[in-house]
Amino acid sequence: MLNVYxxxxxxxxxxxxWSILDEIPYVRIVGHSGEMAKAEQEIYEKSPNLILADIQLKDGVSFELLSRLNLDVHLLFITAYSQYAIEALNIGAIGYLTKPIDAICLTETIQKCFDKTQEFKFNQNQLLMADRHMKTPAIPQKIALKTFEFTQIINIDDIVYCLGDKGYTTFFMRSGDHLLVSKVLKHFEGMLPESQFIRCHQSYLINTHYIHKYYKDGQLEMQDGKLIPVSNRKRDIIAQYIDTLS
Incomplete structure (x- = not known):
């Protein structure tokens, strides 16, 4: 029997x-919680073989709790984090499932856990390292852009700015090249590091590394000479960024 928390x-x-696990004959759900304090007490009491854990909970990051446990238990993470964050979590867990959860993937992973007894057990040091990473996640260095003809992998630092227009996004590069991608600008706003890129206008996402001048009339001049408008509601954000450089 596989006891699951x-x-x-x-x-x-x-x-x-719960509805998926109920259909697996060798699985028994021994408890659940959305709060780390309650979960810590119950996990010790119920001694599950497997913990299905969301990474980001309302009262903290689950690594904080899991790194304190001194139990022989499997871990399976459930997460809505980006692929970049997940790829950095080399912590020896049996695996991870991204939201929305696919029922077949969950069932297959549970079977994998049931079949293994020692290979995928985690250790406390790995969890502590993962916890530190989630608090200061690694910034992606590259991005894959799919055009109509090919997929090009580019360095994020080489992007000067992005222009969104009618469901498409054009990437303007430091080299002077540009790439047209059939995805909306908001999609890339969520992928590119917010510490480096600012959505200064409904149509523009800029790389702050290439800002050359900021004019009082609300325009940015990039290092390639391009003038980019700043919307009224974004002017404070640009001003705050410039203040950090003063």
Whole structure:
């Protein structure tokens, strides 16, 4: 029998996972919680073989709790984090599932856990390292852009600015080249590091490394000479960024 504990603070996801696990004959759900303090007590009491844990909970990051446990237990992470964050989590867990959770993937991973007894057990040091990473996540260095003809992998630092127009985004590069991608600007706003890129206008996402001048009339001049408008509601953000350089 595989005893499972669910650490998840979204009730609809808990119910969904529960309904899937109920169909697996060798699985028994021994408890669930969305709060780390309650979960810590119950996990020690119920001694599960497997913990299904969301990474970001309302009261903290689950690594903080899991790194304190001194139990022989499997871990399976449930997360809505980006691929970049997940790829950095080399912590020896049996695996991870991204939201929305696919029922087949969950079932197959549970079977994988049931089949293994020692290979995928985690250790405290790896969890502590992962916890530190989630608090200061690695910034992606490259991005893959799919055009109509090819997929090009570029260095994020080489992007000067992005222009969104009618469901498409054009990337303007330091080399002078540009790439047209059939995805909206908001998609890339979520992928590119916010510490480096600012959405200064509905149509523009700029790389702050290439700002050359900021005019009082609300325009940015990039290092390539391009003038980019700054919307009224974004002027404070640009001003705050410039103040950090003063």
């Amino acid at each position: 669910i650490l998840e603070d979204e009730l609809n996801i808990v119910k969904y996972i």
